[in-house]
Amino acid sequence: MMVDFIADYYQKIGKHPVLSQVQPGYLKERLPESAPYNPEPIETILQDVQNHIVPGLTHWQSPNHFAYFPATISTAGFLGEMLTTGFNVVGFNWIASPAATELETIVMDWLGDMLKLPTSFLFSGNGGGVLQGTTCEAIVCTMAAARDQMLSQIGRENIGKLVVYGSDQTHSTLQKASQIVGIHPKNFRAIETTKSTSFALSPEVLKSTVCSDIEAGLVPLFLCATIGTTAVTAVDPLGPLCDVAKEHGMWVHVDAAYAGSACICPEFRPFIDGVEGADSFSLNPHKWLFANLDCCCLWVKNPSALVSSLSTNPEYLRNKATDSKQVVDYKDWQIALSRRFRAIKLWLVLRSYGVNNLRNFIRSDVKMATFFEGLVEMDKRFEVVVPRKFSLVCFRVSPSAISKANYPTANYEKCVNEVNCKLLEAINGSGRVFMTHAVVGGIYVLRCAIGTTLTEEKHVAMAWKVVQEHAAAILHPPCIN
Amino acid sequence: MMVDFIADYYQKIGKHPVLSQVQPGYLKERLPESAPYNPEPIETILQDVQNHIVPGLTHWQSPNHFAYFPATISTAGFLGEMLTTGFNVVGFNWIASPAATELETIVMDWLGDMLKLPTSFLFSGNGGGVLQGTTCEAIVCTMAAARDQMLSQIGRENIGKLVVYGSDQTHSTLQKASQIVGIHPKNFRAIETTKSTSFALSPEVLKSTVCSDIEAGLVPLFLCATIGTTAVTAVDPLGPLCDVAKEHGMWVHVDAAYAGSACICPEFRPFIDGVEGADSFSLNPHKWLFANLDCCCLWVKNPSALVSSLSTNPEYLRNKATDSKQVVDYKDWQIALSRRFRAIKLWLVLRSYGVNNLRNFIRSDVKMATFFEGLVEMDKRFEVVVPRKFSLVCFRVSPSAISKANYPTANYEKCVNEVNCKLLEAINGSGRVFMTHAVVGGIYVLRCAIGTTLTEEKHVAMAWKVVQEHAAAILHPPCIN
Structure with missing residues (x-):
């Protein structure tokens, strides 16, 4: 029953918002105040896992999870x-x-x-x-x-x-x-x-x-x-x-x-x-x-x-x-x-994968990151901030894509960061992908960390599409600051 | 396959020596020097687990494990x-x-x-x-x-x-x-x-x-x-x-x-x-x-x-x-x-057990410990060293059971400890149960920690029998020191 439950979770994993959209305190309202005195059947518990726990998960194993660094899993693991x-x-x-x-x-x-x-x-x-x-x-x-x-x-x-x-x-x-x-x-x-x-x-x-x-x-x-x-x-x-x-x-x-x-x-x-x-x-x-x-x-x-x-x-x-x-x-x-x-x-x-396959898994992730990096480079509105070395791509909406006219000059750099911050919030709010950010040398960058076990090139392509869509929405209306 | 393997392990767990009897370095001789280049099937790996890993386990989940403190498990866990x-x-x-x-x-x-x-x-x-x-x-x-x-x-x-x-x-x-x-x-x-x-x-x-x-x-x-x-x-x-x-x-x-x-x-x-x-x-x-x-x-x-x-x-x-x-x-x-x-x-x-059952599990362990304590007290050759409070019984061969005639008087206390140390070694060497020891106030005590999930009263009774048998063998021949 548990194996089926987990298999089912993975089959539907792409359907959940990657970043959980619950509000702080959501679970307290749904669970009893104290432990039960008598036993409860596993069926009831699993139903509660499905109804109350799963919505509060941030799905690290979703193929659309590009946040932090991946936490790779495997059947052998x-x-x-x-x-x-x-x-x-x-x-x-x-x-x-x-x-x-x-x-x-x-x-x-x-x-x-x-x-x-x-x-x-x-x-x-x-x-x-x-x-x-x-x-x-x-x-x-x-x-x-x-x-x-x-x-x-x-x-x-x-x-x-x-x-x-x-x-x-x-x-x-x-x-x-x-x-x-x-x-x-x-x-x-x-x-x-x-x-x-x-x-x-x-x-x-x-x-x-x-x-x-x-x-x-x-x-x-x-x-x-x-x-x-x-x-x-x-x-x-x-x-x-x-x-x-x-x-x-x-x-x-x-x-x-x-x-x-x-x-x-x-x-x-x-x-x-x-x-x-x-x-x-x-x-x-x-x-x-x-x-x-x-x-x-x-x-x-x-x-x-x-x-x-x-x-x-x-x-x-x-x-x-x-x-x-x-x-x-x-x-x-x-x-x-x-x-x-x-x-x-x-x-x-x-033992289950062998050295050769493990190398190829790594190479495949790096290849997908190279692919994503290429997509970023092809879109003039974006730039890769730091050259990619492994399977993480650090990118942002390029300053050149943000009209200086709309911003007070003194705060222009800050405003570029704000645009990128808003972009990330919009992306993650969509629930379709989850990415995180960093600030290096004063520059706010979006991090697309590729490597979750289930991620394939199509997910990477989709992630880029999500980024582009939200960028379009943010770059079109003038930024009010 | 893995569930079956684990179920099978538990079914036969009582048949292994509780304390592993392998010698240091045993595993290096049985495994290759480096990771395989190509994948290996799970069947082969599980066979190796059975042949090479299981003999090197000290079986903490054996009902005959009375060492340290228990590491209780459960299906729910x-x-x-x-x-x-x-x-x-x-x-x-x-x-x-x-x-x-x-x-x-x-x-x-x-x-x-x-x-x-x-x-x-x-x-x-x-x-x-x-x-x-x-x-x-x-x-x-x-x-x-x-x-x-x-x-x-x-x-x-x-x-x-x-x-x-x-x-x-x-x-x-x-x-x-x-x-x-x-x-x-x-x-x-x-x-x-x-x-x-x-x-x-x-x-x-x-x-x-x-x-x-x-x-x-x-x-x-x-x-x-x-x-x-x-x-x-x-x-x-x-x-x-x-x-x-x-x-x-x-x-x-x-x-x-x-x-x-x-x-x-x-x-x-x-x-x-x-x-x-x-x-x-x-x-x-x-x-x-x-x-x-x-x-x-x-x-x-x-x-x-x-x-x-x-x-x-x-x-x-x-x-x-x-x-x-x-x-x-x-x-x-x-x-x-x-x-x-x-x-x-x-x-x-x-949730799976409920407060009431969890209490009863604890009480059952304490009851078995009380039973073991009673067995120790009934045998004049032994003594309970510290009154039992929970599910651990601390006991030893009583000094009165060890003839002073066989020991130099000056080292008598030390010799009592040595007899108990030898007894524990003999018990654990049998592989039938595993207990550990402590030294408190200069007194070497044997510890029988009851509470492994699978332990029943019959295992406790058997453990006491093992102790008695080995004590008989050790107490009969005069101690040479």
């Missing part, structure tokens, strides 16, 4: 989750389920190998990988490890001097992680990027920022470089950034949450050239490698740094395997103690 | 996970899936109501609840909130003065959380407990510890009180502990990970009397409330404290609903940005 839930083992240490731990080490080496990560990141090269839920958890863990390594050298009383670096394009997760691990908020650096580097972090600017921090008596700790930033998929230059960081003894983490998956294709692998200089690297197969939520892969060169920050060894978890030091106890590689058997999902995905 | 995975929405903020956020607020109020939590912990009383993955995440979030509240008063440079308190029975997650959020390791207090209080934290000892810290110029920050500790399900006295903590402006978190679920029964509710003095409260329905992994409920009185520590507001996530401040954005209540739609699982569990 779904089946893998069924096994995870079915076995329901809690693999916090080796003995609590040896298969869960060992499959994870194997799958992480497999995927590391597919990415041609240096062997120093793999178990086979004395590094190793672990499955986390999300990038933020991965960064919290690596930053805590970096922090404790540094403080053991300079003294714990100097925690207030540690500095974390990213760019103004780095995901907000970096700032959050540094808040969590106790970095002084004043010591978080979001280094400005510009359109001239396509919003990539400049090694020279990093260097000068680091130098002035050192002059001020601070201690550089951690750099997060990004491959495929959230706003515009900028690619930070790993090699030169690692050089600067290493000179000053910093830990370098590479966040390739979205774009990392593309690097299983030889033609995209150059984007992570220089990763050999980093200390840790993460990507999220739940974004673009067909593993349903949640699944974040983290590789580190020096697992013992993680373990020494995150391990606890209470008596009630002691066992001979741990005492022998011949096994991995993943509880010491992550925040939580309990952990789901996520590796089996990733294993099913890799 | 499984179906809920299918919906979570099927919809695969990423509900980081309200707009990214209003139903996911709103159902979570509703279900957290439902469960809070079932527990008779003070309304100050519920949305209806300006507090609120959130689903986290695990207790450690819940404590990291609340401790970061407490830390930032305190540092905003005393200055960030004083982070090295903050002190965290628990008992020597508090779960290791507290120590880990305080490591993560940057508390000086020297400022973590695991206050000693004794058998005289059944290993509960004494408010008087807390008070004197806090006072001497204050005298030393330190700043008390955070107290974690536990309802049902891991080793022996001790219950810390919430009322008096909160009084001490409040006197010194500390944040009190109540960790009721396992035993909290029992408090939906009126007869167990008194164990959390005094919770009204706490700031936050958590329990894990994935332990004892039939929600498959993972599912940790956290309630806080002051959500804005969480939000002010954990929020980030990047432009690419801005939206009108958030700007209106009329909605909950759960990304600001947790570590991660991305989050699974866990609420639907808990909703299915509560």
Whole structure:
């Protein structure tokens, strides 16, 4: 019954508004105030799911979902989750389920190998990988490890001097992680990027920022470089950034949450050239490698740094395997103690599709994005704001399409942004597609992120048509401001 | 096919050794060194799961699993996970899936109501609840909130003065959380407990510890009180502990990970009397409330404290609903940005069974534990070490059953522990049941944690028989030491 329900949901998924159109508080009015005293049949519950939950979903799996980054799914991922839930083992240490731990080490080496990560990141090269839920958890863990390594050298009383670096394009997760691990908020650096580097972090600017921090008596700790930033998929230059960081003894983490998956294709692998200089690297197969939520892969060169920050060894978890030091106890590689058997999902995905098909899925998404980019470029009213690298297209109504006559000159740039903002609202209000936005270098851009598992070229073409229709409606009447 | 596979697993689950008997590294020898280039059929993969993964599982769902705490599952929990995975929405903020956020607020109020939590912990009383993955995440979030509240008063440079308190029975997650959020390791207090209080934290000892810290110029920050500790399900006295903590402006978190679920029964509710003095409260329905992994409920009185520590507001996530401040954005209540739609699982569990049945499931487990406790008490060779409160029985071979003549007197206590340790090894080595141990007040105890969903009285009776058989074998031959 449940399989049928889900199959039915997917069959009709294109018919729902992609972005839910409900109002805040809609559900409270529809559900009882307290849990039922007696059991209710599953038929009734599923009816309620259909009537009350589905209308409140934003349909991430709709082929017309182009917002944020895709959250790709697959039948193999779904089946893998069924096994995870079915076995329901809690693999916090080796003995609590040896298969869960060992499959994870194997799958992480497999995927590391597919990415041609240096062997120093793999178990086979004395590094190793672990499955986390999300990038933020991965960064919290690596930053805590970096922090404790540094403080053991300079003294714990100097925690207030540690500095974390990213760019103004780095995901907000970096700032959050540094808040969590106790970095002084004043010591978080979001280094400005510009359109001239396509919003990539400049090694020279990093260097000068680091130098002035050192002059001020601070201690550089951690750099997060990004491959495929959230706003515009900028690619930070790993090699030169690692050089600067290493000179000053910093830990370098590479966040390739979205774009990392593309690097299983030889033609995209150059984007992570220089990763050999980093200390840790993460990507999220739940974004673009067909593993349903949640699944974040983290590789580190020096697992013992993680373990020494995150391990606890209470008596009630002691066992001979741990005492022998011949096994991995993943509880010491992550925040939580309990952990789901996520590796089996990733294993099913890799085996069910094979490396070749996974590459082709990625290529197909990139091809569709190239197609969309071409459509934008053909329409004189629009422009591509930042050159496309992966499957995200950043575009906007071009200033030239907006008559200066209608706007006070002083506010013209602001007005261009407002037109684009209104366009996005109109597009999303239609319910036919869902896109999101970013603001880079003061420019409001619309983001069309292609890659949802069900998206085909016809959906991309339709999305462009929706954009054009709403643009026509907005550009025709004079803007009143 | 997958449903059949899982059904088949459950049908045969009693036939596997409960504790996996594989050796470290077993799986590497059985799997290829790299991911396949071409797809493999699901039949082949499932065959490999059967042949290579199942033998390496420790079967947490076996009716003969009495180790750690149970990880209860249910059909409703499984179906809920299918919906979570099927919809695969990423509900980081309200707009990214209003139903996911709103159902979570509703279900957290439902469960809070079932527990008779003070309304100050519920949305209806300006507090609120959130689903986290695990207790450690819940404590990291609340401790970061407490830390930032305190540092905003005393200055960030004083982070090295903050002190965290628990008992020597508090779960290791507290120590880990305080490591993560940057508390000086020297400022973590695991206050000693004794058998005289059944290993509960004494408010008087807390008070004197806090006072001497204050005298030393330190700043008390955070107290974690536990309802049902891991080793022996001790219950810390919430009322008096909160009084001490409040006197010194500390944040009190109540960790009721396992035993909290029992408090939906009126007869167990008194164990959390005094919770009204706490700031936050958590329990894990994935332990004892039939929600498959993972599912940790956290309630806080002051959500804005969480939000002010954990929020980030990047432009690419801005939206009108958030700007209106009329909605909950759960990304600001947790570590991660991305989050699974866990609420639907808990909703299915509560509705499918109803409050009355859930209470009866708990009562049935407690009844079986009482039965096991009775068996232990009837056998003169054994003793119950700490009186049973919930569904965990802590017992051991009694010193009186071990002839002093065979041991050097000086090491007698140690030898009693060794006999019990050997007994546990023999029991687990049999593969017929799996139990774990704890050491409290120097006493090695065997833990029989009852409550796996499939466990019936006959399994409990069998478990006791296994214990008796192995005890007989160990107690007969003289111990050589």
